[in-house]
Amino acid sequence: MNKKQLLRLIGSAVCAVLPFWLLDLTLRAATGCAAWYPLYAAAPNLFSLGFGALFAALCLLPRRRTVGRVLYGLIYAVWAVYAVVQYSIWRIFDRFLFLSDFLFAGEGLGFAGYLRQLIDVRFVLVVVLLAVWGALGVWRLPENLPRRRVCPAFAVFFALTQLVAPRLYAPVPETLDWDAWQSSGYEYERFSSSAYDLALTGPYQFVARDAFLSVLPDADAAEKRAQIDAFFEERPAHEDNEMTGLLAGKNLILVQLESVDDFVLNDENTPTLARLQREGINFAEFYTPQYSNGYTFNTEFAAQTGIYPYANGNVAYSLSRSAFPYAIGNLLAGEGYTANSFHKSEAKFYNRGAMHQAFGYEQYHSALDYAEDELQAGDDRFLVDCDELYDRMVQTQPFADFLITYSGHLGYDEIDALTTYALGEFPEYKDDSRPYEINGLFAKARLTDEMFSHLLTRLEEDGLLDNTVICVYDDHYAYGLTDRAVLEAYxxxxxxxxxxxxxxxxxxxxxxxxxxxxxxxxxxxxxxLANLFGLPVPDTMGRDAFDESYAGYAIFPNGGWLTDKAYAKNGQIVWNNGMTDEEVSQMNAYARRFQEVNDAILDTDYYADKAE
Incomplete structure (x- = not known):
């Protein structure tokens, strides 16, 4: 082979590999991954070139070029669709999906129309670029190459990239101080922040490493249990306070709102909720960190168990057989309460049928099993107005009911049937001076508010109101508003x-x-709630709001944290109103440890031996 032939061979090989690298670069550039890790960094580019070589080798194996082109097109198309999905998710959530998050696809398909609102010039440009790279790859796929030489060479190159690329990350610190997360090597091992991880690896290695870690056996269970024990032993033990047992023996109706954000709940939009908030115990600085891409179930799981789900995947399917003896349902059931849960969706969504049993609820009740159609089931008022459902809530005392509202779910535009219905029910929200989505969000929230109005009426008529506690919290901020600037302004x-x-x-x-x-x-x-109801306060990641030894904080999955005095994001202080440098350093270290202990609890099924 002369020099000219060798150059032609190398050029052909590059043409086969390049489109897969360009797909990766387009996705990382379009989603702002450079804010986490440079686009030009060697590791992610090596990973993507290596996978490109592997895919090209597979397509060069068939003797007929036509077959190879078809195979090339299929492989590329799968990754292009994956890239578009991840780009869409990033536009909504500023994060990406791990493999386990795709188990929520059934829930998401019902709102596929919402994605139409994401289509703009940027979206079209990304899709067009991805299509162009794929078309170039299919068109330029070489023929008459010495397959016996080229394909093994590509495979060897892929193997080398797998060996070399991970060694290009910054070394893992010997002592994991507060800023350990900033080490690319530490994050590659931990693999918990989807935005950071895709920036580190590119899409192909992102999927491969995610899959590898999902099946990797946990060889450190004993060490993790010791870490958890030490964490709880070092933390001040809960002591009774003036609120201990205040609500002991009362019925509980725990309600998780859907997208009724802090700017939505007010006298104009939700008069009943606003009154209850004023008349009750209001936690004015309450935050809902989102560790999992299933935002609603993320909060559902955290509120019920006092533990956050994995930041790199869901727990709805992987941990349905784990023990949660300290979940709210189990704690109250142990005190003789009859516990049931209620929501619009079918039991299979988020695996609620199994998960709610693990939380201690006797049965999960779906409004779809009782409603005439989906629109009726989506109106939160139906949960209370339906006699069969209401009877199951209150038939046996003391009762503990868990209600998850639905009406406020995205989308909020003209094509969403429930939005149209809500605006028809409450035409006063058709305000041309505001974005249509805001009108839709407010009208949907009014449906939820009227559910509470009907609930209070029925409880009073049945003589149950005086002995019933209503606890209300929201699942997440109203991320379904497609105009981020409008959301932030409100x-x-x-x-x-x-x-x-x-x-x-x-x-x-x-x-x-x-x-x-x-x-x-x-x-x-x-x-x-455990403290208020006079129950033993369990060792979970949460703390009693009335515990004097608890200063209060919120820990976010990206390594950030919030206290009364300061806010840190991505390892950097955003604002500080009084914390010393030493206190900031201690809080950074604590946030990292908090997340490690939280995940260790999930990894080891820590509470299993406490279930008896």
Missing amino acids: SEAAGGRLLERTPCFIWYQGCTPQTVTKTLQTVDLLPT
Whole structure:
């Protein structure tokens, strides 16, 4: 082979590999991955070139070029679709899907129309570029190459990239100080932040490593259990306080709102909820960090168990057989309560049929099993107006009911049937001076508010209101608004320090109104309720809001944290109103440890031996 032939061979090989690398580069550039890890960094580019070589080798194996082109097109198309899906998810959530998150696809398909609102010039440009790279690859796929030489060479190159690329990351610190997460090597091993991880690896290695870690056996279970024990032993033990046992023996109706954000809940949009918030115990600085891409179930799991789900996947399917003896349902069932849960969706969504049993609820009730159609089931008022459902809530005392509302779910545009229905029910929200989506969100929230109005009426008529506690919290901020600037403006006007601030309050007849300004997070709800109901406060990641030894904080999955005094994001202090450098360093270290212990609890089924 002369020099000219060798150059032609190399050129042909590059043409076969390049489109897969360009797909990766397009995705990382379009989604702002450079903010996490440079686009030009060697490791992710090597990974993608290596996978490109592997895919090209597979396509060069067939003797007929036509067959190879078809195979090339199929492989590329799968990854192009994957890239478009991840780009769409990033546009909504500023994060990406791990493999386990795709188990939620059935839930997401019902709202596929919402994605139409994402289509703009940027979206079209990304799709066109991905299509162009694929077309070039199919067109330029070489023929008459010495397959016996080229294909093994490509395979060897792929293997080398797998060996070399991970060694190009920054070394894992010998001592994991507060800023350990900034080490690319540490994050590659931990693989918990989807945005950071895709920036580190590119899409192909992102999937491969995610799959590898999903099946990797846990050889450190004993060490992790010791780490958990040490964490709880070092933390101040819970002590009784003036709120301990205040609500003991009362019925509980725990309600998780859907997208009723802090700027949505007010006298105009939700008069009943606003009244209950004023008259009850209002947790004014309550935050809902989102560890899993299943935002609703993320909060559902955290509130019920006092533990956050994995940041790199879901727990709805992987942990349905784990033991959660300290979940709210189990704690109250142990005190003789009859516990049931209620929501619009079928039991298979988020595996609620199994998960709610693990939380201690006797049965999960879907409104779809009782409604005439999906639209009726989507109206939250139906949960209370349907006699069969309401009877199951209150038929046996003391009862503990868990209601998950639905009406506020995205989307909020003209093509969403429930939005059209809500605006028809409440035409006063057709305000041309506001974005249509805001009108839709507010009208949908009014459906939820009327559910509470009907619930209070029925409880009073049945003589149950005086002995019933209603605890309300939100699943997440209203991320379904497609105009981020509008969302941020409304949230800021409502006084929120972060988008993640959401409503949370407890109401009961005769409650002395009070406002708790301590910074709290979703996992704090379980121990707070346990204390109020006079139950043993379990060792979970959350703390009792009324515990004097608890200063209050929220820990976010990207390594950030929030206290009353400061906010840190991606390892950097965003604002600081009084914390010393030493306190900041300690909080950074604590946030990292918090997440490690949280995941270790899930990894080891830590509470299994405490279930008896």
